[in-house]
Amino acid sequence: AYLQNVWSNQVASIPSNPQVWIDSIVTEGTTIIDHEGLFILLALAGIWRFIQGRDSGQRYGTLERSLIGLWGIASVGSAIYVVKGGTVDYIFMLAEPALALFAASAIV
Numbered sequence: 001a002y003l004q005n006v007w008s009n010q011v012a013s014i015p016s017n018p019q020v021w022i023d024s025i026v027t028e029g030t031t032i033i034d035h036e037g038l039f040i041l042l043a044l045a046g047i048w049r050f051i052q053g054r055d056s057g058q059r060y061g062t063l064e065r066s067l068i069g070l071w072g073i074a075s076v077g078s079a080i081y082v083v084k085g086g087t088v089d090y091i092f093m094l095a096e097p098a099l100a101l102f103a104a105s106a107i108v
Helices: 002-008 018-052 062-076 078-085 088-107
Strands: none
Touching (some): 018 062, 018 078, 062 078
């Protein structure tokens, strides 16, 4: 029921015409890149740095680093989910905490 409601019941979730999906990715994806591209790149660098253990803290083991890194990647990857339905402006905000944390860790 969760996947059906979250994935299939979203407006324009699964367009009947594949070209509509591609157009949505280009249009909405460009919006994300325009507004947050630098932060996304910094967040990806921060995730990579965290997974590799290059951050200053030694509090996490390999499993913890992998799971937190996976959460970060899934959060940033939420952009792929939201562009298909054209809900970038408010749903992509779910990724903002991960973007902020990992982008900051890449800078510091």
